[in-house]
Amino acid sequence: MTIQRKSSRFSLESLALPVIQAPMAGGPSTPALAAAVSAGGGLGFLAAGYKTAAATKAEIEAVRALTGAPFGVNLFVPQPSVISAEALQQYARTLEPDAERFGVSLGEPRHDDDDWDNKVEVLLDLAPAVVSFTFDIPDAAVIAALRERGICVVATVTGRGEALQALEAGADALCVQGPEAGGHRGTFDAAGASPEVGLHGILEELRDLEVPLIAAGGITTAADSRAALAVGAVAVQAGTAFLRADEAGTKAAHRAALAAPDRFTTTEVTHSFSGRNARGLLNEFMRRHDGDAPRGYPEIHHLTTPLRAAAAAAGDPDWLNLWAGVGYRSTVEGPAASILASLRP
Ligand SMILES: Cc1cc2nc3c(=O)[nH]c(=O)nc-3n(C[C@H](O)[C@H](O)[C@H](O)COP(=O)(O)O)c2cc1C
Known part of the structure; x- marks a missing residue:
């Protein structure tokens, strides 16, 4: 039955x-x-x-x-890989000075x-x-x-x-x-x-x-x-x-940026941090790299991970992804x- x-x-x-x-x-x-x-x-x-x-x-x-x-x-x-080794190498070269600023090496741009x-x-x-x-x-x-x-x-x-x-x-x-x-x-x-x-x-x-x-x-x-x-x-x-x-695990630098709408005055969509479109508070990294970043997720996510982690540890909001939607001011x-x-x- x-x-x-x-x-x-x-x-x-x-x-x-x-x-x-x-x-x-x-x-x-x-x-x-x-x-x-x-x-x-x-x-x-x-x-x-x-x-x-x-x-x-x-x-x-x-x-x-x-x-x-x-x-x-x-x-x-x-998802399938959409980026060439050459494009990754070229982007890595433009990111080197940023990584050096924090004394870290870029991550391995792997697909997984x-x-x-x-x-x-x-x-x-x-x-x-x-x-x-x-x-x-x-x-x-x-x-x-x-x-x-x-x-x-x-x-x-x-x-x-x-x-x-x-x-x-x-x-x-x-x-x-x-x-x-x-x-x-x-x-x-x-x-x-x-x-x-x-x-x-x-x-x-x-x-x-x-x-x-x-x-x-x-x-x-x-x-x-x-x-x-x-x-x-x-x-x-x-x-x-x-x-x-x-209760959120938001990084201190990210929290502080959200609470500083006079310093972070707008959000924009960028693929410079991860290789995929995402909206975040407009910061120095986005200003420098939105023009030269290729698309390629998750390779670029892995490439920028050590740089973002070092910036977060240093409390520097200009070099990590500050994801935020358009309503962040409220x-x-x-x-x-x-x-x-x-x-x-
Ligand atoms: C910091 C942050 C991380 C996010 N991570 C994910 C995620 O892991 N998976 C997912 O489906 N959406 C993720 N999202 C998108 C949310 O699911 C949702 O679409 C978005 O937060 C809604 O817009 P709002 O931030 O303006 O409320 C994330 C959003 C933010 C702000």
Whole structure:
């Protein structure tokens, strides 16, 4: 006899607060931040990008030790190499003086898959409530296996073509990322231009699809949340707003820069740090290298890693990536719970 079990898959509509703390790789996302947001009625996220499978497992266990509330884990989908050895060497030559300034060598510009298979195994094993992907969508078989484990699968998309591909592959929900967003753009084509259509315009284009839409990009106030829900989103996903949370692992130089809007007066999209489009506070590194940087992720990410780490250690905000969305001027310091409450639509 087969017993029909009601699906226990997490549904975005079940959130007490329709506010998701964006996964933020590179330090800001911590188990404490995810747990605080989830325990507060929103949805916290871990960022597995750049982490090993073992570290990802440990972080999932750490959130579970802090809260029984549902949370998500985000993965970078590996992509093919798009850069030549010559282009890498040429860019490395232009970066040498910057590395010398901090007394470090540039990193090895390797292409890798970010421990993909092992991380998927960890997710299948530990089954967090939600798994989201960015930079592409995985094979339909991976999505099917995650769904089989009861996981709600979210695909990050930046336009209609990507949305249709994600639905075809079996995603349960779409995280719609507008060009206002801080951090990397999730465009499937790493070399592709960022669409000029803003978040609300993209949401309008996707409203007819019968799938829950999460709105991401430039959301730092309750009014921003309300406006996104009014154009069809079921929840908002905010990253920059949580960068200054007490529980976030944001580097001190990054925090200080966000709190200095007179010094860092605007954000821009750059591929000079990682080889892929990302929005951050405009600093000296971007001014010098936006003109000569080729596209090539993750090779350029690895090439600039030691330089960025040394700048962060020296507390020098001009030589590391200061990811931030267009709403950075409205961000505040404080406990994640109060930032979450300030985003309540
Ligand atoms: C510091 C930082 C790191 C990020 N890292 C990731 C990541 O690891 N995975 C991901 O899907 N999105 C990442 N994002 C993008 C967010 O998911 C989200 O799209 C963005 O933060 C929304 O825009 P906002 O920053 O204006 O709120 C990152 C954003 C920031 C600011």
